[in-house]
Structures are given as structure tokens and as C-alpha cells.
Amino acid sequence: MDGHETDDSGLNEQKIAELRGDLRAIQEYLERQAAQNVPQVAYSIDGRTFSYEAPLSLSLPVGSYVQIQTDDDEQYLGQIITKDVVKREGVELGLELEVERQELFPAGIGLSGVKDRLRVSALEGSGVLLGTVTADAISPTSDTNTFQGAAIRRADASVVSRYLAGSGERATLPIGQASYVDGDATVRLDAGGFARHTFLCGQSGSGKTFSLGIVLEQLLLQTDLRIIVLDPNSDFVSLNRLRPRDEVNRLRSDPLSADAYERLSERYSDATEGLTVYRPEAVAGEGDEVLRVRFGDLSRTEQATVLQLDPLDNPAEFNAFWHVLDGLGQQEYSWDEVQTAIAHNFTAEARQLGLRIENLGLAEWDLWCSPGESSLVDTLADDEWRCLVLDTGTLDSVAEQRVVTNAVLTHLWRERHHRRPTLVVVDEAHNVCPQHPDDELHAISTDTVVSIAAEGRKFGLYLLLSTQRPSKIQENILSQCSNLLLMRMNSRSDLSQLASIFSQVPANLLSEATKFGLGETVLGGKFVQNPTFATFEGRLSVEGGSDVPTTWAERRE
Structure with missing residues (x-):
């Protein structure tokens, strides 16, 4: 008898579990249906920002562009800044039991059904309004541009392209394609923005060197700005050498025809005519100048x-x-x-x-000029040069590298009153202006960069600093940078530091850097209208330094 009761009890429990399973399946089905019917709307109460809700199926990555259309056909271009998945309670769902199935429950329990509430998943978030969209222009919004219940969707590539093109009053630098856009939308940096100090950072393997090369190429092609590159890894010693057409096209989304490549080749040759590469005598090739300084230059x-x-x-x-x-x-x-x-x-x-x-x-240093020999500083004092690439990394010692760096930086600072606009590119900047210099030569370069960062702009001296670790840069230098090019960065502490310095870029956008792939970046500052996600593409010149081959890791036969 005891065994019979145990069997009945087990049977009842099994039936109850089946009922609950049926209810859960129905509930999940209804929740999926309800999620598809979540309204896809946006509203703004200030004409500057907007809030939105949308179904999970709508792809709206943080940083992406959206178009918002009101009931009276006004259109806005916006950018997603925050995005959260929320669970909302929906209607109550009940499963009533048939009378004949009441016997499944133990005696004394009067259960007429099983009830639960639907939980509907949806997207909620906020963004900024970038402008009102008309057939002729994209104009800034004002506090009168408020709306409720407007439709929201991913922006058309054509509209994003118009916005990214800017006003057209100054030269622009095409550096790649906008991210999260259905189609091609070229990102162009405002050349005038480089009249502020710029910080480029990304961890190893993020595409930082490749991307910096694109920026330098476009500055050479589109502007007359003088450029000095402190190149510790020999990455830019071939900046004046154009890649073959098939290699250029491999790095572009819009391949060049033979005629277009020929025209580009002529333009690039003209743009780099005043480019000189300085290398130590042991590695200098044809066309290079020998990297030497006069002791009296110091x-x-x-x-x-x-x-x-x-x-x-x-x-x-x-x-x-x-x-x-x-x-x-x-x-x-x-x-x-x-x-x-x-x-x-x-x-x-x-x-x-x-x-x-x-x-x-x-x-024994090969760095020193012989009596009567021309010095690097002699070239700096001349007005004829356009771009100088200094291959400091192949010098024999760190001390020699620092002597060259100091000779260049102190000369520029000493002659600042001549007001010659010059972009000073410092690759691996943590080795030139670190938070904690390890000797007197190091301290001199750090102090000089601090001076340029603080006061250089009014004399036409602009910095472009590149590094893997922002925390290693002298803080008074980093705080003076207005432009940011952030590539893949996994360090949360570094991202937190950048968020406190580059407040013009929302922290939510900076945190996306942990997910970036090769060549992906978020841009913020004076050279873009609004923080912009992009993928660098279109490197033209031959890239110099390379990693040590890893053929030792290949599978053995």
C-alpha cells in the first residue's frame, strides 16, 4: 500500500511538472511575441538629447547613428550614447486547471490554476541629436526641436556621409569608414583640428602604427603643415614610398583604377618631395641623410x-x-x-x-658631427624642409636616442618665437616624456614636452603623441591634449583615466574600446564634429619596422 501511494505521489508530481512546463513554454512564446511588438520610438524634451525604446531585434550599437522622424515629417540625425536591456512586467498569465485534473494535487490543497506575469525584454537608452536633416543641409538643433513618439531607425549611409563631410571650409583628411553604418560613409578629420595637441593610444596589435601612418599621409597630401616624426621603431622610414596598386587596393574599400592610382602617385610624389629620412650611418640607404648632431647644438x-x-x-x-x-x-x-x-x-x-x-x-658615438659636417639642427633651422623622419631606434644606445630627441625638442622650443606651424609626432611617447624620468636626459625631454604642451600652441608647435599606455605619460602633458584617437584598449584603469581627461567623449563610448578589432577607433576632439567610431583604411606608403617572424611556432611535419 505504501508503495502504491508513493507511485501516485510521483505521478502527481510528474503531472504538475508537465503543467508548469506547459505554462513556461506558453509564457516564453508570448514573451517573444510581445518583445517583437515593443514600440520603436524616441522622444526629446530639450532638443539636444533624446531617449528611446526599441525591440531587441533592432541593431543599435553604442556610437551608431540613427534617423528620427516625427509625425510632422521632421527628420533628425542622432547618435546612440547609452543602451540597456530592460525587463518589463507585462500582463498576468494564468493556466486554469480542469476539474477532473484537480485529483493530481494532494488532498487538502485547493489549487485552481497556475499564474505568472509576462516579462518583456526591450532596449532603452539615450543619445545626442546631431542635427536636423533637410534636403539641403544638416543643421544644428535648438531647444525648440522637441518631439514625442517619433520613429527611430538606423541612419542611411548617405545622411551619415553628409554629416561627416563637415562644412567644407577647411581641408579634410579621409582616414577610413564610419562604423555601424549600413553602407560606406567616409570619416574625414578636420585638418584645422591638428592645431591642438593630439593623443593616439592603443594596445599592441590594435593597428596603431598603421593608423598613424594614414594620418601622416593625409596631412602630407592635404595640408602644408610641417611634420617632424621621432620614430623609435623605424616604422615611418618609408613614408615617402608608395605601395604598388594591388597593395593599396587591398587596404581600401573602394579600389583605385590604374588611372586613379597614377594620379595619386603623382600627388604623393609632390607631397613628399620635401620629406627627408635621417638614419644612423650603419643603416642609412640611398636617399637617406645621416643622423648626426653637433655637440655645440646642445x-x-x-x-x-x-x-x-x-x-x-x-x-x-x-x-x-x-x-x-x-x-x-x-x-x-x-x-x-x-x-x-x-x-x-x-x-x-x-x-x-x-x-x-x-x-x-x-x-665612440657615431652620432657626433665631424668638424664642418652638417647637423640635423642645421636642417631644422632651415625653412626649406617639409617633413623629417628621425630613425632614432637604430642608434646604438638609449643615451644617443635621448640626445637626438633633446636636440630636436629644445631647438624647437628655443626657436618658438619664429612661429612656424609644426606638428611634432612622438611615437612611443612614454619613452620620451614619462611620468617618472629615469635620468637627467630623460628629465630634459620630459620638461621640454611639458613646456610645448602647455604653451606651444600659441607658437605653432603642436604635439601628436602615440603610446600603448596612457598612464605612463607625464600627466601635465596628457591633460593638455584636446584630440583623442583611441584604439583597442583592455586596461580599465587606462580607460578610466582617459575618460577623466577627454570629457568631450562620453565614457560609454570609450569603454567600447575593449571590443575593438584591428584598425577600429573612436575619435574625439577638435578634428571631428562629434565623437565618431571608425575603421582606418587606405594606407598608401610602405610600412617600415616589422615584428620578429614567428616561423618557429609553425607546426612540424
């Missing part, structure tokens, strides 16, 4: 730093060195002339100075 402070002389720790040697330089009686003295003057000074202090130079190996 300031007295820099010279003493190269010799690791401190006026308090090494007072006798420091004083002897000062008198040797005074005795030269000229400005443009070479390292050889300094050494000769020291050798002809027979004081004990001069002898110690000579031993210091020998022990440091300074005489």
Missing part, C-alpha cells in the same frame, strides 16, 4: 648631462669643462674640437674630464 645643461657631470657632486670637473667650452670661442663646435681642447688642457681636472669621457665611451 645646451650647456644637456652637454653636462651627457657627461654625467653635476656642478655640486663634481665641482672641479664641471668647472674645468665650463672653461674648456668658453675657450672654444665659437658656437658651432664639434665633439672632436671639444676633445682636442680638453687634451690640450694639462690641469688635473681636465685629465679627470678626459678619463670620464673615455670611460663613458662618448668618443
